[in-house]
Amino acid sequence: MIALIDYKAGNLTSVRKAFAALGAELFTPERPGELDSADAIVVPGVGHFGATRALGPDWIEAILGRVGELRPLLGICLGMQWLFEGSEEAPDLPGLGLLSGQCYKLRGAPHGVNEAVKIPHVGWNSLEIQREGSIVDGVANGAQVYFTHSFVAPVTGDTVAITTHGEPFASIVQRGHVAGVQFHPEKSGDVGLQVLRNFLSMVG
Amino acid sequence: MLSKRIIACLDVRDGQVVKGINFEGLRAAGDPAELARRYNAEGVDELVILDITATLERRRALADTIRAVARELFIPLAVGGGIRTEADAAAAVDAGADKVSLNTAALSNPSLITTLAERYGSQAVLVAIDAKWEGDRAAVYVRSGSTPGNRDAVEWAKEAEDRGAGEILLTSIDRDGTKIGFDCRLTAAVSRAVSIPVIASGGAGTLDHFVDVFTSGRADAALAASIFHYAETSVRSLKQHLKQHGIPVRL
Numbered sequence: 001m002i003a004l005i006d007y008k009a010g011n012l013t014s015v016r017k018a019f020a021a022l023g024a025e026l027f028t029p030e031r032p033g034e035l036d037s038a039d040a041i042v043v044p045g046v047g048h049f050g051a052t053r054a055l056g057p058d059w060i061e062a063i064l065g066r067v068g069e070l071r072p073l074l075g076i077c078l079g080m081q082w083l084f085e086g087s088e089e090a091p092d093l094p095g096l097g098l099l100s101g102q103c104y105k106l107r108g109a110p111h112g113v114n115e116a117v118k119i120p121h122v123g124w125n126s127l128e129i130q131r132e133g134s135i136v137d138g139v140a141n142g143a144q145v146y147f148t149h150s151f152v153a154p155v156t157g158d159t160v161a162i163t164t165h166g167e168p169f170a171s172i173v174q175r176g177h178v179a180g181v182q183f184h185p186e187k188s189g190d191v192g193l194q195v196l197r198n199f200l201s202m203v204g
Numbered sequence: 205m206l207s208k209r210i211i212a213c214l215d216v217r218d219g220q221v222v223k224g225i226n227f228e229g230l231r232a233a234g235d236p237a238e239l240a241r242r243y244n245a246e247g248v249d250e251l252v253i254l255d256i257t258a259t260l261e262r263r264r265a266l267a268d269t270i271r272a273v274a275r276e277l278f279i280p281l282a283v284g285g286g287i288r289t290e291a292d293a294a295a296a297v298d299a300g301a302d303k304v305s306l307n308t309a310a311l312s313n314p315s316l317i318t319t320l321a322e323r324y325g326s327q328a329v330l331v332a333i334d335a336k337w338e339g340d341r342a343a344v345y346v347r348s349g350s351t352p353g354n355r356d357a358v359e360w361a362k363e364a365e366d367r368g369a370g371e372i373l374l375t376s377i378d379r380d381g382t383k384i385g386f387d388c389r390l391t392a393a394v395s396r397a398v399s400i401p402v403i404a405s406g407g408a409g410t411l412d413h414f415v416d417v418f419t420s421g422r423a424d425a426a427l428a429a430s431i432f433h434y435a436e437t438s439v440r441s442l443k444q445h446l447k448q449h450g451i452p453v454r455l
Contacts, residue, residue: 010325011297018278047325108399117206122327122371122401123424124207124249124454144207144454146280148327148370165206187280187302189244 002026002203003038005063007054009045009078018186018193024200032062040072040203043079049089049103049151052082060096067098072177072202080173080180081153089151098178101154108166117166120150125163125171125183127191133160133174135181137198145171145181145188145195152182177202207454208418208446209249209425210439211403212432214239214273216285217256219265237272243432244277246439249454251277252305252373252427255285267299274300282330284373293320297328305373307332308346311353311360314367321368329371330403331364333357335390336377342390349377357390358397365398372398373427376406383409383431388421395422403427411437411445418451 002019004026006012012028019026019042026042029035041063045051055063067073075083084095087103095103108119124144129136139161152169155162163171163182172195173180179199185192214221220234240251253273255266266283274281283296284305293304304324310317310331321329334349335342335357344353344360353360361372374394376387386407395402401424404417408428417423431437443453 013298013300014302017274017300021276046327118399118401118424120370120400121206123209125205187278189278192278
């Protein structure tokens with residue numbers, strides 16, 4: 001069973017529905033202890049980094065415990081940013097720290113300079129694949145996916161794909177069995193479903 | 205590079221798409237799920253279901269319609285028309301809508317924008333503005349364009365952004381249904397004033413109208429209904445046309 005962490009950062013109907021279309025049923029643990037039975041964990045979420053405050057030390061310990069047992073973990077959007085050390089959106093609040101780096105706000109461009117770059121970054125944009133990773137199996141370089149966010153994760157050695165909106169940022173990350181996507185795979189058509197399928201293959 | 209979005213609007217009444225449909229091969233001409241499937245296969249970037257049901261009891265069909273469309277569609281889905289309360293929005297979101305579109309209710313009760321943005325995130329809150337020119341001022345109209353809202357469209361768009369709206373769906377009343385082109389002047393005025401995306405609506409008649417609204421109109425997305433329903437043009441051929449004109453699209 002795959003655990004879908006609900007920390008009240010957005011509606012999870014679409015994520016659940018997309019996994020269901022691929023034949024995977026997700027359960028939503030009420031308490032950290034319920035993660036003991038999880039074969040894999042999905043951390044979704046949209047909105048402010050401060051929302052992850054709801055995932056207190058007991059949740060962090062349970063999630064890191066499962067990750068230590070090599071259970072796959074997928075972070076989506078805010079859930080991906082949470083995999084990092086923190087975000088300037090909520091400087092006092094540490095992230096999970098599985099990946100190194102701090103998340104930051106897209107700079108965009110002042111009006112009159114380049115009005116094409118609006119923040120938030122909303123819509124379909126392309127993936128520029130940087131290296132191989134099981135999370136991008138079967139995903140074509142240049143494939144487009146749906147984003148809606150203002151903050152981003154830095155481009156590091158864990159970056160599998162970047163996307164450019166005024167500046168390049170990490171749109172897909174993977175380190176072993178820990179993966180994250182800044183876009184919404186549940187809203188990104190066939191490309192998004194392929195990424196979710198790849199995650200399910202990691203679960204085995 | 206961020207693509208310009210093409211959004212198809214389904215006007216739904218009592219669970220059926222209205223505004224004539226002329227697609228061949230549809231099992232039921234007015235079935236929203238069938239039409240959504242067709243648009244998705246053609247590469248539409250997003251769908252809007254606009255509920256124009258008159259009576260409250262028939263409105264229950266809306267949740268069923270959303271559920272049917274959302275079941276197999278993995279692109280963003282917005283729902284508007286008659287969303288007046290947090291409970292209306294919750295019903296749409298629970299049925300599978302990713303975004304709700306507020307129009308009259310946002311103007312009469314602007315705090316609803318903030319309430320919904322706090323509950324679901326700004327990305328889930330569209331504020332729909334229907335506007336028409338009164339001299340040099342774009343005036344907001346409500347109740348399906350019948351009643352003056354006593355607001356300036358540009359000022360209202362800015363306020364909606366400040367209150368937490370994630371996008372503006374801007375309809376030109378002057379152009380709606382005319383097929384003479386989008387109101388690029390109106391769209392550009394609003395798009396310059398806000399940093400959130402502006403979806404232009406009203407007036408699409410030719411492929412070049414879309415080129416215009418993405419260039420001089422500074423639109424981030426364009427919405428149309430009948431130009432697609434009547435199969436006058438397919439979403440794919442529109443996108444190919446845009447690409448030929450140097451406009452980034454998802455093909």
